[in-house]
Amino acid sequence: MFAGAALMLSGPLSILMGASGIAQDTLFAASRYAYRFDLTAWGWIHLVIGVALVVAGLGILTDQSWGRGAGAATAGISLITQFMFVPYYPAWAILVMTLDLLILFALTRSHIETPGGR
Numbered sequence: 001m002f003a004g005a006a007l008m009l010s011g012p013l014s015i016l017m018g019a020s021g022i023a024q025d026t027l028f029a030a031s032r033y034a035y036r037f038d039l040t041a042w043g044w045i046h047l048v049i050g051v052a053l054v055v056a057g058l059g060i061l062t063d064q065s066w067g068r069g070a071g072a073a074t075a076g077i078s079l080i081t082q083f084m085f086v087p088y089y090p091a092w093a094i095l096v097m098t099l100d101l102l103i104l105f106a107l108t109r110s111h112i113e114t115p116g117g118r
Contacts, residue, residue, distance in 0.1 A: 007057030018047030
């Protein structure tokens with residue numbers, strides 16, 4: 001349940017970040033950087049990942065069989081893109097990376113049932 005709720009938080013945050021990049025807002029700035037893309041390209045990347053995060057979150061919250069795998073995959077992709085986005089907006093990227101790591105932890109930990117219910 002936590003992972004689904006966190007995905008439903010991370011997705012709209014990425015969508016808002018993408019909308020800001022697409023609108024060519026002056027919020028982001030980076031000098032010479034290896035992963036330097038046009039801000040509009042970063043905006044579209046964040047927008048697409050944000051929509052995928054929301055879809056995966058809905059899949060988890062509605063207990064779909066594909067939700068857990070899709071959530072882990074999209075949170076991992078979001079983690080990588082946020083790492084690449086650190087020079088543009090470090091405080092935001094590190095915060096979202098932390099949220100993505102918590103989502104990955106929640107989705108990939110195994111839960112083993114014991115006969116006594118403990």
